[in-house]
Amino acid sequence: MLSHPELWQILMSMYPEKARWALDYKRVPHIRHSLLPGPHVAVLLPRFGQKAMPILRHNGRVLKNSAAVLDYIEKTWPDPPLYPVDPVLRERALDIQKWFDDEIGPAVRRATFHEWLPHTEYTARRFATGLPEWQQKLYVSSFPAIRVIMKLDMRISAVGAEVGWALTTKALDFVVQHSTQTGYLVGDRFSVADLTAATVLFPTCLPPEYPVAFPMPRPAGWQHWLERWQNHAGCDYVRRIYREHRGTSTADTE
Ligand SMILES: N[C@@H](CCC(=O)N[C@@H](CS)C(=O)NCC(=O)O)C(=O)O
Structure with a gap:
């Protein structure tokens, strides 16, 4: 078995x-x-x-x-x-996945972490969501040291955040432009390209179907980040893809 x-x-x-x-x-x-x-x-x-x-x-x-x-x-x-059956469409879907994985994901991450990381309590509790209170407290107290490593590891900086804003705009414009005809990025059905684009853009558009709830209230900088994009048609695409295709968990243990 x-x-x-x-x-x-x-x-x-x-x-x-x-x-x-x-x-x-x-x-x-x-x-x-x-x-x-x-x-x-x-x-x-x-x-x-x-x-x-x-x-x-x-x-x-x-x-x-x-x-x-x-x-x-x-x-x-x-x-x-x-994966699309047609080899040309499949290659296109995999290319889109690669662009979102390699360029857009790290850029979105640099911009959002730039807003989150200074807020120790908020960020640590965000990562520790679901754990018992004593573990969350322990994690909050160790987070200042962890933050130093995260900043270095992900190269978080004001300049990186600026690039993140620009590439997020580019990615949102891309999904609008390429989904206009069929509702999907490649061919006329949901594929790895849509799954990847919607996932990489989830911290920008916060679709309600994202399976983990973020703590509230949000730090002002992140609230500003979210408000900046909420009316972009790219977020309509991300929210629709989540709504129609995310489904529910099949995990035996979370
Ligand atoms: N290109 C990689 C990126 C993986 C990645 O950056 N993962 C993050 C979470 S979003 C991580 O595990 N970071 C912790 C670390 O690298 O130490 C992929 O597509 O899997």
């Missing part, structure tokens, strides 16, 4: 959300291991030789990087498909 796939994730992060969404979309029962940024390094590095998530383990195979994880999921559980 085949075992359930196991997914290592940060609950609030965009790339693990791609993997969760693909598993949920294909109704694959799975196990999730949620880690806190900072302590995650001690868990993942010795075991997998990598600290970035998602990491998927299934039947002795370990997949790292969200595109490789999605490719494995697609080939192991083909229905419903996330």
